[in-house]
Amino acid sequence: MNMQIEKQIAHRNKKNKAFKGVIIAGTILSTLPLLLILFYIFKQGITAINWDFFTNLPKPVGETGGGVSNALVGSILILLVSCVLAIPVGIVIGIYLSEVAKSRLAYYCRLAVDVLQGIPSIVIGIIIYEWIVRPMGGFSAFSGSVALALMMLPSIIKSTEETLKLLPESLKEASLALGVPYYKTVLKIIVPTGISGITTGVILSIARVIGETAPLLFTAFGNPFMSTNILKPISSLPLIIFNYATSPYNDWHQLAWGASMLLILMILILNIITKIVQRKWKVQF
Amino acid sequence: MESAILKAENFNAFFGKSHILKNINFEVEKNTVWAIMGPSGCGKTTFIRCVNRMHELTPGATVEGSLKLNGEEIYEMNPVMLRRKVGMVFQRPNPFPTMSIYDNVIAGFILNGIKLSKNEKDEIVENSLKQAALWMEVRSTLHKKGTFLSGGQQQRLCIARALSMNPEILLLDEATSALDPISTAKIEELIHELKSEYTILMVTHNMQQAARVSDKTAFFYLGELVESGNTKMIFTNPKHERTQDYITGHFG
Numbered sequence: 001m002n003m004q005i006e007k008q009i010a011h012r013n014k015k016n017k018a019f020k021g022v023i024i025a026g027t028i029l030s031t032l033p034l035l036l037i038l039f040y041i042f043k044q045g046i047t048a049i050n051w052d053f054f055t056n057l058p059k060p061v062g063e064t065g066g067g068v069s070n071a072l073v074g075s076i077l078i079l080l081v082s083c084v085l086a087i088p089v090g091i092v093i094g095i096y097l098s099e100v101a102k103s104r105l106a107y108y109c110r111l112a113v114d115v116l117q118g119i120p121s122i123v124i125g126i127i128i129y130e131w132i133v134r135p136m137g138g139f140s141a142f143s144g145s146v147a148l149a150l151m152m153l154p155s156i157i158k159s160t161e162e163t164l165k166l167l168p169e170s171l172k173e174a175s176l177a178l179g180v181p182y183y184k185t186v187l188k189i190i191v192p193t194g195i196s197g198i199t200t201g202v203i204l205s206i207a208r209v210i211g212e213t214a215p216l217l218f219t220a221f222g223n224p225f226m227s228t229n230i231l232k233p234i235s236s237l238p239l240i241i242f243n244y245a246t247s248p249y250n251d252w253h254q255l256a257w258g259a260s261m262l263l264i265l266m267i268l269i270l271n272i273i274t275k276i277v278q279r280k281w282k283v284q285f
Numbered sequence: 286m287e288s289a290i291l292k293a294e295n296f297n298a299f300f301g302k303s304h305i306l307k308n309i310n311f312e313v314e315k316n317t318v319w320a321i322m323g324p325s326g327c328g329k330t331t332f333i334r335c336v337n338r339m340h341e342l343t344p345g346a347t348v349e350g351s352l353k354l355n356g357e358e359i360y361e362m363n364p365v366m367l368r369r370k371v372g373m374v375f376q377r378p379n380p381f382p383t384m385s386i387y388d389n390v391i392a393g394f395i396l397n398g399i400k401l402s403k404n405e406k407d408e409i410v411e412n413s414l415k416q417a418a419l420w421m422e423v424r425s426t427l428h429k430k431g432t433f434l435s436g437g438q439q440q441r442l443c444i445a446r447a448l449s450m451n452p453e454i455l456l457l458d459e460a461t462s463a464l465d466p467i468s469t470a471k472i473e474e475l476i477h478e479l480k481s482e483y484t485i486l487m488v489t490h491n492m493q494q495a496a497r498v499s500d501k502t503a504f505f506y507l508g509e510l511v512e513s514g515n516t517k518m519i520f521t522n523p524k525h526e527r528t529q530d531y532i533t534g535h536f537g
Contacts, residue, residue: 102344170379174443177337178393178450179369188396192383283382284432 041260048258058224058240061249068259070226074141074234078220079206081145081230086152087202093153094160094198095186101165117154124150125215133219141227141234144220148212152205159201163194168285196281200274207270211263213238237263289353290315290484291336291454296350298331298340305331307508308350313454313501318476318485320499320516322492324531327505329488333456336486337371338364355453369393372447373456377463378439380431380446387427389442390414393450409449417445418475437468444475448483455479457487461494473498492532496520504528 056067093113097106124147132143167190175185191198216222221233222243237259244256291313298306306328313319321329334340335348338359352359359367380389390410394401401409410427414420419441423434431442440460447455457476461469476485476498489495495502496516503513504527512519512528523529 168379170375170377171381173339173342173375174379174381174446175392175396176342177339177368177373177375178396178446179365179367180393180396181365184396184398189381189383193381284430285382 038264041257041264044254044257045259045261048254049261053255053258057226058255061251064251066251066255068235068237068240068255068262070223071235071237071240071259072262073226073228074220074223075210075236075238077228077230077234078141078144078148078216078236079210081142082149082152082209083202083206085145086149086156086205089149090153090156090202090205091160091191091198094157095164095191097157097161098164099186113154113157116150117158120214121147121151121212122214122217125218128215129218136231139219139221139233141220141230141232144216144234144236145230147215147219148209151209151212151215152202155205155208156198156201159204160194160198163197163201164190166197167193193283196277196283199277199281203270203274203277207267207274210266210270211238213242217242288315289313290355291486292351292353292356294351294353296335296348296352298328298335298348299346300343301345305508306335309510311503311510311513313484313486315484316480316482317500318480318487318498320495320502321486321488321505322490322495322502322531323505323511325490328508329505330458332505333373333458333486333488335359336454336456337368337373339368339373369397369450370453371456372450372452372454373458374440374443374447374460376459378436378443380434380439380442382430382432384431385428386423386431386434386442389431390445390449392446413445413449414442416448416475416479417441418471418478419445435468437464437471440464440468440472441475444472448479453484455483455485457485457489459488459490462490469494492520504531506531 052065053067054072055069056065057070058068059066093109097109100106128143128147128150132146133139136143171189171193172185175189176182180189216236216239220236220239222239223233223235227234241256241259241263244252244259247253289312291311293309293311296306296309296311297304309332321332323329331340335352336354336359340346340348341364348360354362354367354370381392384392387406387410388395390413391401391406394406394409411420411424414423419438422438423429423442426433431439434442440463444455444460461472464472473494476487479485480500487495487499499516501514502516502519504511504519504523504525506527512523512525519528520532523532
């Protein structure tokens with residue numbers, strides 16, 4: 001009797017180990033391509049990165065020492081403007097969806113957000129071209145920002161809504177029972193308590209659009225010179241990668257690799273910031 | 286001026302179509318401790334949530350009849366002003382997790398934008414915490430987050446937070462049900478001391494607790510107020526069979 005049970009347990013232990021092995025193998029298998037991609041980009045890009053790369057403008061073919069300073073500045077500027085556009089709107093909609101979860105408007109709003117999330121980025125580019133570039137009479141950094149802001153909205157809205165929904169009802173009641181008006185309860189209790197989740201959503205949405213190329217093709221367009229005017233065409237890292245990588249020149253390929261690596265580093269940093277925010281601003285109940 | 290601080294006349298409450306409170310007639314005198322008892326689902330919590338109009342926050346919740354605070358119709362008052370006069374402590378401690386102990390106590394003032402000098406704040410915090418019997422335990426850690434306290438301390442912090450607003454009535458919704466016996470004993474002692482300054486309505490499932498701390502007891506059953514009166518009377522010589530059965534543990 002005892003022998004039998006022991007045998008059974010040994011058998012189960014073997015099964016457990018085998019299962020664990022399969023899981024680990026699967027994990028390694030799926031991480032491997034990612035690591036290879038990163039490795040390759042870093043191998044190709046690292047040689048392009050030097051001081052000139054950050055400070056110089058692109059040079060004509062044949063001259064050495066060209067950089068991507070205009071694209072770096074352009075990318076950051078476009079992202080800043082899109083943050084200004086998307087963050088307040090996204091958070092407000094997220095608050096609405098979590099607070100008035102069951103209304104008809106909330107239902108359609110959620111549906112719209114889901115669809116917006118699925119719209120191909122190139123379509124957003126075309127639409128912004130029709131809505132903003134043509135009426136304003138030319139390509140501009142601003143129109144690129146609007147396109148990216150539209151792409152950021154869904155994830156900001158979703159993360160705000162989900163974060164706030166998870167907060168206990170008792171928190172809101174505690175505030176209301178003290179005679180705090182509803183809007184102050186939302187602004188001073190609910191939002192600050194959920195700030196870590198909201199911030200995480202915002203940063204991840206930035207990381208998501210930082211490498212978007214398609215919507216910028218029709219909007220920010222690109223610019224070989226340094227520009228900080230948001231009403232004029234502007235360069236950006238994804239655009240420069242697109243233009244340089246499809247060019248026939250080796251020097252430019254090198255710059256494209258360098259820009260790719262820079263982009264990936266920025267995404268990595270944003271993700272690290274997210275982790276820090278989650279840990280530091282974590283709210284304990 | 287009527288003598289009763291809280292007076293319900295033919296008061297009814299509903300959730301959608303279900304009739305939760307049926308024709309409640311009830312008077313609460315100043316500076317008394319009322320225990321509100323009854324089996325689950327009898328409407329005790331609904332009743333005290335009607336007193337500070339938290340009831341209406343649930344979609345579909347409505348009321349009928351009259352409920353007066355100091356002779357003023359509660360359902361004609363501005364809910365925000367009403368809630369400043371009626372403090373409430375919930376079943377589970379719910380200090381604001383983003384705030385320090387200090388800020389939690391004066392949260393009612395901070396959040397309502399009432400400007401106070403540093404001295405006034407210090408005074409309110411110290412007094413409220415002393416009243417809630419928490420001052421000695423936290424006076425050196427006032428800047429720490431309120432959520433670092435133990436459950437019992439958190440609940441006393443919530444009591445301090447409610448007391449800081451100097452309410453006319455304090456509502457306790459099973460405030461000790463999530464606490465250990467020692468914390469419960471502390472809060473019961475506290476209720477005894479607070480009686481001289483406040484009127485307290487406490488919902489409780491614990492009959493010994495009701496017998497220990499309350500002056501008056503109201504017994505609810507299926508949304509009706511079956512019996513109310515002196516706690517001693519209700520526990521020793523209840524008029525209704527239902528009350529008798531509940532107290533002796535035949536049901537509920």
